[in-house]
Amino acid sequence: MSVETVKPPRFSILSDNERVLGALMLAPAVIFILALVGLPLVISIAFSLSDVTVGDTSLDFVGLENFRRVIRTPQFQRAVVDTVVFTIVALLIILVLANILAVIFTQDFHGKWLARILVILPWATPIALGTLGWLWLLDSKFSPIDYVLVQVGLLGPDTLLGPGLHLNYLGREFLAMGSVILVHVWRLTPLSAVILLAGLTSIDQELIDQAQVDGASGLRTHLQIKLPLITPIMAIASLFGFILIFTDLVVVFVLTRGGPIYYTQVLSMWSYNKGLEGGALAEGAAIALFFAPVLLVAAVLILRTVRRIEVN
Amino acid sequence: MTTFVEILALKKQFGDVKAVDGVDLSIQEGEMLVILGPSGCGKTTLMRMIAGLEIPSDGEIMIGGQQVTKLPPRARHIAMVFQSYALYPHMTVYRNIAFPLKAQGGLEKEEIDKKVRHAAGALGIESLLDRKPRQLSGGERQRVALARAMVKEPSVLLLDEPLSNLDAKLRASARDELQRFQRRLGITTIFVTHDQVEAMGLGDRIAVMLAGKVRQVGTPAEIYGESADTFVATFLGSPGMNLLEGAEHTIGFRPEHMLPVDGAKIREGTTRYIVTVDRVENLGADTLVYGSVDDGTHVVAKIASTLLFSASTGDQREFAINPAHLRYFDKETGRIIAPDAQ
Numbered sequence: 001m002s003v004e005t006v007k008p009p010r011f012s013i014l015s016d017n018e019r020v021l022g023a024l025m026l027a028p029a030v031i032f033i034l035a036l037v038g039l040p041l042v043i044s045i046a047f048s049l050s051d052v053t054v055g056d057t058s059l060d061f062v063g064l065e066n067f068r069r070v071i072r073t074p075q076f077q078r079a080v081v082d083t084v085v086f087t088i089v090a091l092l093i094i095l096v097l098a099n100i101l102a103v104i105f106t107q108d109f110h111g112k113w114l115a116r117i118l119v120i121l122p123w124a125t126p127i128a129l130g131t132l133g134w135l136w137l138l139d140s141k142f143s144p145i146d147y148v149l150v151q152v153g154l155l156g157p158d159t160l161l162g163p164g165l166h167l168n169y170l171g172r173e174f175l176a177m178g179s180v181i182l183v184h185v186w187r188l189t190p191l192s193a194v195i196l197l198a199g200l201t202s203i204d205q206e207l208i209d210q211a212q213v214d215g216a217s218g219l220r221t222h223l224q225i226k227l228p229l230i231t232p233i234m235a236i237a238s239l240f241g242f243i244l245i246f247t248d249l250v251v252v253f254v255l256t257r258g259g260p261i262y263y264t265q266v267l268s269m270w271s272y273n274k275g276l277e278g279g280a281l282a283e284g285a286a287i288a289l290f291f292a293p294v295l296l297v298a299a300v301l302i303l304r305t306v307r308r309i310e311v312n
Numbered sequence: 313m314t315t316f317v318e319i320l321a322l323k324k325q326f327g328d329v330k331a332v333d334g335v336d337l338s339i340q341e342g343e344m345l346v347i348l349g350p351s352g353c354g355k356t357t358l359m360r361m362i363a364g365l366e367i368p369s370d371g372e373i374m375i376g377g378q379q380v381t382k383l384p385p386r387a388r389h390i391a392m393v394f395q396s397y398a399l400y401p402h403m404t405v406y407r408n409i410a411f412p413l414k415a416q417g418g419l420e421k422e423e424i425d426k427k428v429r430h431a432a433g434a435l436g437i438e439s440l441l442d443r444k445p446r447q448l449s450g451g452e453r454q455r456v457a458l459a460r461a462m463v464k465e466p467s468v469l470l471l472d473e474p475l476s477n478l479d480a481k482l483r484a485s486a487r488d489e490l491q492r493f494q495r496r497l498g499i500t501t502i503f504v505t506h507d508q509v510e511a512m513g514l515g516d517r518i519a520v521m522l523a524g525k526v527r528q529v530g531t532p533a534e535i536y537g538e539s540a541d542t543f544v545a546t547f548l549g550s551p552g553m554n555l556l557e558g559a560e561h562t563i564g565f566r567p568e569h570m571l572p573v574d575g576a577k578i579r580e581g582t583t584r585y586i587v588t589v590d591r592v593e594n595l596g597a598d599t600l601v602y603g604s605v606d607d608g609t610h611v612v613a614k615i616a617s618t619l620l621f622s623a624s625t626g627d628q629r630e631f632a633i634n635p636a637h638l639r640y641f642d643k644e645t646g647r648i649i650a651p652d653a654q
Contacts, residue, residue: 204396204398206394206395206396206398207398207400207401209360209363209365209392209394209398210392210394210398210400211400211411211415212364212365212384212385212386213363213364213365213385213386213390213391213392213470214386214391214411214412214415214460214464215385215386215412215415215416215464216386216411216415217386217415220415224411225400228402229401229402
């Protein structure tokens with residue numbers, strides 16, 4: 001009796017080999033990351049170490065010269081300070097407001113769905129469009145905020161906010177800085193509130209009941225039971241907020257372009273001004289690379305927090 | 313003994329659902345009252361209203377002679393242990409136990425420390441004070457929850473199925489421990505459970521609930537031996553009481569009161585039934601015989617294994633019941649009929 005050997009079809013050999021199949025399946029993701037993240041990073045490092053400009057695209061190695069030159073300029077120094085100040089101040093305000101909003105939304109009240117939609121709107125709006133809206137609200141001549149302040153008697157001759165009829169929000173140093181922070185707070189509070197709300201609703205109701213039975217007031221329950229339990233989630237929300245504000249170009253670009261003078265200059269704006277508007281590609285790249293260590297730390301912190309949540 | 317917790321015509325409605333539908337209950341000072349009922353009977357809602365976690369739709373709650381119906385939990389001087397133990401996961405055992413004292417306020421740090429260590433000592437968990445809840449076993453968690461409940465010396469202790477998360481063996485010893493602990497402190501305790509074994513073993517008195525109403529309150533012996541209605545009679549005991557339709561009344565008798573006639577000497581004057589056997593279940597100490605009487609009603613007999621009874625499906629066997637063990641219930645209402653009214 002002859003035994004006929006069954007030959008497996010060629011195709012199944014390929015798909016049965018886990019090493020080949022695995023590499024094949026991973027390839028699109030790897031190519032995507034290398035092309036869109038890795039390559040630009042390598043190019044910007046190469047640019048920052050060279051003397052490339054828009055007019056002279058040859059890469060001549062100049063070492064750390066670009067970094068040295070960039071650091072010495074007052075615009076850069078101001079941009080570093082402003083980026084940090086905007087990020088930290090906005091983030092603190094966002095966390096407080098998001099906490100309040102999240103607590104409000106854990107309660108039941110009439111019109112809750114409408115309030116939820118209104119709160120989420122700033123996040124759903126394209127940043128550039130939302131910021132344009134703010135540009136009009138903060139206009140030096142036609143600001144409706146000024147109009148309201150005049151009507152209620154806070155602005156104008158012999159009032160608290162001075163004799164003029166306009167505050168000129170974007171034309172004065174601290175008001176302009178405040179305006180940038182305000183827009184960041186406006187657009188990121190909804191996201192943080194929703195993240196915190198998800199955290200708060202995931203807390204076991206028995207724990208909150210227990211705190212009540214143990215005699216804790218609402219405030220104590222929030223500060224000592226709920227907040228510690230959502231700390232990991234809050235850390236994620238803060239780190240995302242941090243990255244979004246720290247690297248943001250749009251708000252400053254639309255609102256102030258870094259002005260007045262360079263009082264609201266941030267790293268991304270200054271890098272854009274130098275590298276693209278000014279054509280000094282090498283210096284622009286050098287400025288942008290100052291983000292790298294900060295973002296690296298933020299990314300590591302996010303990953304560690306996520307792992308801690310998983311472990312618990 | 314004096315009444316310490318008084319519940320008057322208490323009602324709670326969620327939308328159209330009457331979770332608690334007119335409950336009157338008085339709990340004596342220092343007693344352990346068990347509220348027993350199937351899930352969804354309203355027992356947890358009743359407990360939550362006593363704790364102040366739910367506001368009643370109607371009725372009153374008095375604790376220690378004081379009207380507390382609308383007071384928040386922290387004004388009631390009660391403590392509660394939840395089914396999950398609800399230990400604060402981010403706090404050590406020490407901080408968990410200290411939490412009610414800190415929330416209460418007005419105590420020095422040394423005083424808090426003394427009380428925490430005393431409560432931990434009473435429950436034998438001094439060595440666990442630095443641990444986090446996730447590092448504890450089920451039994452240890454239960455003790456921590458109990459220590460946290462006792463630390464502020466409440467006047468009423470509320471326990472919501474605190475033993476149901478323990479495995480069977482641990483549950484028996486935890487039950488014993490809980491009872492000793494409660495007796496030693498003499499604290500008025502309300503214990504909610506759906507487990508009748510737990511209720512019979514623990515309660516000074518038991519309140520049986522169904523569909524938002526208390527059907528009977530009494531000592532374990534009373535509610536088992538003198539069940540007030542067919543619901544209580546069939547809910548208690550495993551299996552519950554057999555019910556047969558008689559000419560005038562519903563007749564009830566417990567499975568363990570059915571004695572096989574064959575071979576044994578049975579006194580005259582007993583009530584006898586011929587049972588067609590469906591199934592025999594040997595549980596080790598007892599044998600359960602499932603079958604039906606001549607009108608088709610299903611009955612269960614529980615026979616001690618010492619009687620060496622054996623039967624198989626289809627057999628017809630005669631069982632005798634001492635008339636003293638027969639109970640009569642009203643056909644309409646299901647309420648028990650007093651012996652002299654039969």
